[in-house]
Amino acid sequence: MYVLDNLSTILYYTFAVIISAFLLLLTLLYASEQFRKLWFSWFYTIFCTQFIKRGGNAIRAKLFEKLSRFHTEDQSKQLVILEIGPARGNNFEFYPSNCRIIALDYNSYFEKYFLQNKSKFPNIICENFVNGMAEDMRQIQDNSVDVVVATYVLCSVKDRTKTLQEIQRVLKKGGTYYFMEHVGYPHTCVKNIILFAIQLILQPFWYAFFGGCHCHRQSWSHIERAGFQKLHLNYEYPTEMAFIARAHIWGTAITQ
Numbered sequence: 001m002y003v004l005d006n007l008s009t010i011l012y013y014t015f016a017v018i019i020s021a022f023l024l025l026l027t028l029l030y031a032s033e034q035f036r037k038l039w040f041s042w043f044y045t046i047f048c049t050q051f052i053k054r055g056g057n058a059i060r061a062k063l064f065e066k067l068s069r070f071h072t073e074d075q076s077k078q079l080v081i082l083e084i085g086p087a088r089g090n091n092f093e094f095y096p097s098n099c100r101i102i103a104l105d106y107n108s109y110f111e112k113y114f115l116q117n118k119s120k121f122p123n124i125i126c127e128n129f130v131n132g133m134a135e136d137m138r139q140i141q142d143n144s145v146d147v148v149v150a151t152y153v154l155c156s157v158k159d160r161t162k163t164l165q166e167i168q169r170v171l172k173k174g175g176t177y178y179f180m181e182h183v184g185y186p187h188t189c190v191k192n193i194i195l196f197a198i199q200l201i202l203q204p205f206w207y208a209f210f211g212g213c214h215c216h217r218q219s220w221s222h223i224e225r226a227g228f229q230k231l232h233l234n235y236e237y238p239t240e241m242a243f244i245a246r247a248h249i250w251g252t253a254i255t256q
């Protein structure tokens, strides 16, 4: 009886400590954007990347199939890629050798993880990590890049319409935007509508722990309306991913 009493007291205090720590972390994540950025740079790099790679890399391989085969003998014709929101650089392994990358991310805490990861890819030229917003990429000139890559980014930006306008502004005529996003379940059947409702319920927690991300955004409609000349849009549900971020869109959009 004494042992049982002790055990239940220990369990009670352990539970109380875990709940208090969870609530404290949640409060800090909501109260401070700086803390949210710091937390997310660590959490995404150390914890999430391995899970994201499981389901996401098969899609990345399809998305970047043509791009990774890009080749030119003429080094003056290097492909210029602007990657928005690269975080630690999960797309490095899909880039061709003869490209120059401009990385733009609003979370400067990612820079150290980005540089650590980049050192494993000596073939990739990346001059700088620009600390800037996708909605206002004033550091990047009009018609200056061949390719824009943004994977799992529209879920987090504050304004998707402005971001897509900025992508079209910086792309050269005929340039390509490569995208992959986890999205809100499309309302195509009852099961998807229920899953979408669960995404809505979990959204406040998701937002705090995942750096201001929105798991329920149906971003395909923004891309469709953005005015690209040609759009190749695919839907996919990688079963390796947790159901909350399983619905995916990916593809390319070409500027006029």
Ligand SMILES: C[S@@+](CC[C@H](N)C(=O)[O-])C[C@H]1O[C@@H](n2cnc3c(N)ncnc32)[C@H](O)[C@@H]1O
Pocket: 044, 052, 084, 085, 086, 087, 088, 089, 090, 091, 104, 105, 106, 107, 110, 132, 133, 134, 135, 150, 151, 152, 153, 156, 157, 158, 211
């Ligand atoms: C979920 S991570 C995706 C990282 C990486 N692209 C990948 O595929 O694994 C989202 C990234 O977008 C960045 N981000 C979010 N909102 C942004 C904004 N408004 N402007 C620029 N970067 C932004 C975050 O800092 C983070 O690096």
